[in-house]
Amino acid sequence: MNNSNLSRADLSNTILRWVDFSGADLSHADLSDADLAAEHAIKKTSFSNANLQQARFDRSNLSGADLRNADLTGASMLQATLDNADLSEATWHDSSVCSWPSIGQCITEQESLKVVIELQQDEQIIDLFQ
Secondary structure: OOOOEOOOOEOOOOEOOOOOOOOOEOOOOEOOOOEOOOOOEOOOOEOOOOEOOOOEOOOOEOOOOEOOOOEOOOOEOOOOEOOOOEOOOOEOOOOOEEOOOOEOOOOEHHHHHHHHHHHHHHHHHHHHHO
């Protein structure tokens, strides 16, 4: 499955443990209720716009994966590695939507706003000391 084109594939309700999807294109695929939990790499895989509802990615290495606009509602991501994974505009496992850009972690609009406010406050503090 390495570097395969599985765009629009229906892999729902399947057990896919130990399948190496590294570099594969699973954009627009349906992996709802699929079990991909394993201690292996799914690096640099495109899951953009994929239905990943209830999928299990426990202990999977999703480093560099493209998860833009993917639906991860109810997905299990326990101990999953998301280094440099693009989660922009994805629906996260708790049904919140990741803002753009969300690289390596899901940053919600509320969290993004909090960071902006904190940065503005830091700038004001710096201005006071100058």
